[in-house]
Amino acid sequence: MIGLGPEGLALTDLLRVAREEAALQFTPAARQRIAAGHGLLRERMAAGDAIYGVTTGLGAAVDVALTQPDDDLQRRIPLGRAVGLGRLATRPELRAMIAARLAGLAQGRSGISLASADSLLALLNAGIEPEVPLLGSLGESDLAPLAHLGLALIGEGWVHWRGERLPAGEALQRNGLQPARLVDKDGLALVSANAASIGLGVLLLAEADQALDSLLAALALSCEGYRANLSPFQPWASRLRPAAGQAEQSAALLELLEGGQLRQPGSARRLQDPLSFRCAGVVQGAARQAWAQLREHLQLELASGADNPALIDEQRQVLATANFDSTHLALAGEGLGLALSRVAACCAERIAKLLSPTSSELPRFLIERPGHVGMAALQRSAAALLAEIGHLANPLPAVCVPVADRVEDYAGQALAVIEKTRQLSQRLAWLASIELIVAAQAIDLRGPLQLGIGSARIQRAVRSQVGFLDQDRPGSVDVLALTEFIQRGGLG
DSSP states (O other), X not given: OEEEBTTBOOHHHHHHHHHSOOOEEEOHHHHHHHHHHHHHHHHHHHTTOOOTTTTBOSGGGGGOXXXXXXXXXXXXXXXXXXXXXXXXXXXXXXXXHHHHHHHHHTTTOXXXXXXXXXXXXXXXXXTOEEOOEEEOOOSBSOHHHHHHHHHHHTTOSEEEETTEEEEHHHHHHHTTOOOOOOOTTHHHHHHSSOHHHHHHHHHHHXXXXXXXXXXXXXXXXXXXXXXXXXXXXXXXXHHHSOOTTHHXXXXXXXXXXXXXXXXXXXXXXXXXXXXXXXXXXXXXXXXXXXHHHHHHHHHHHHTOOOOSSEEEGGGTEEEOOOTTBOHHHHHHHHHHHHHHHHHHHHHHHHHHHHHOHHHHOSOGGGOOSTTOOTTHHHHHHHHHHHHHHHHHTSOOOSOOOOBTTTTBOOXXXXXXXXXXXXXXXXXXXXXXXXXXXXXXXXXXXHOSXXXXXXXXXXXXXXXXXXXXXXXXXXXXXXXXXXXXXXXXTTTO
C-alpha cells in the first residue's frame, strides 16, 4: 500500500500503481487537507461568493450566475463532457491516470469532498477499469478522458472488471461501492486537471528510458562489431566541449566496453568513423537531457495542485488560476520526440554501415551463404521505422480551432503530444532491437574477439533470444522476441 500525501507522488510509485497494480491510500495529512479545502469552499459558497463552476456556469457560460441551488450540476459535468473518441486506455494507462488525479486531489486545493475523493480511490483499488477514449483533450485540462472516468464513478457508462465488460453501476455494486454523489465542486474537480497527460507521460518516460538504454547497449555492440574508434568518447573530448549529457553517455559506453580488446590502442579499423558512430555520445546525451526535462515537469505536476479555481485554506482564498495549461508538458514532450528522432537516425545509419561490405569489411548483409538475403530485409524495416519516427517527431501546430464560443482560444495539446511520442518510443524500441541483432551478427562474423565485460553480457543476452543467422528466416520473429525480452528487463 502506497501512502498518498500532500507532498505528492513519486514517479516510481505511480509506475508501481500502473504496472504492478499497487494500491493507494490517502495519508491522514492528505485527508485533512482535502477536508479543509472542501470546508473553505462551503464557507465561501455560504458567503455568496462567485465561484467558477460552482455558483456560475462553465466555459463561455461563466457569465451565467446560478442563483438557485442546482443539486444536479456537478453530476452533469462528467455527463456532458464525456465526448472522447479513439482507442481506449489500457489498464496500466487507466491506473496511471487515476493515480495522477488522486495525487492532485491530495494537495487539498481542488475543493472536492472527501467522500468523492474516496470514491475515486476505491475505484482504483477495486481494479475497475472505465472505458476511456484518449482522443478529445486539448490540454487545457484533460476534460474528455477524465469525464469518462467520472462516468464510472457515478455509475454510468461501461467498465471492465476481472476480464468482463459490464455497466459501471453493476461493477460498483459487485464491489460493495455506491455511485458517488457529486456535490459542490466535485464534478469540476474530477475533470479539471491534466491527469491523463501526466499519467501517460510517466509511462512514456519509463518507455523512453528503456529505449535509450537499449540504444546504448546497441551502440556498444555496434562499436565492437564495426571495430570503431573510441577516441570521441574519451573524457577529454567531453571536457573540451561539455555538451549536456555527452560526458555521461560516453562514460557509460566506455564502461560497457571496459576489459575488451577495443579499448586497447590500435584496435580500431579507422582513424575516424562515420558520424553515426563518432557523434553517438553527443546525440544520445542530448536525448537524455530532453528526457530529464520531461521528467522534471512530470515530477512537478505530481507534487502540485493545479486546480481552477484553487482553494487556498491557509489564505482563506478561492483563486482563479491558469495552472491547467499544459504548454510546458507539450514542449517537453515535443523536445523528447525530436531528440529521439535524432538518435534513431544515427541508429539506422549504423545498421546500414554494418550491412555494407564497403564500410564494415564484413560479408554483404552479414551472411556468408550465397543466394540468401541475410539481414538486408531487416534494413527495410529499419528504414520504415525511421520514416514513421520522423513523422511522429513533427510538432503539433500551436494554433487550433477555438472552442467554447472562442473563450478557450488556445490549446496546450499535451495529451496529443504524449500519445504520439509514446508511439515514437515504441518504434525506437523496435529499431534498437534491430541494431542489437545486426551488431551481434557482425561480432560473430568478425571472428574471435575479446569483448568488453558489458558488451559480452549484452551479446549473450541477445543470443539467448536470437540465434546466429546462417540461412534466411523470418526476421520479425527475432525483433519482437528480443524487444519483449528487453521490456522484461532482459538486458539487465
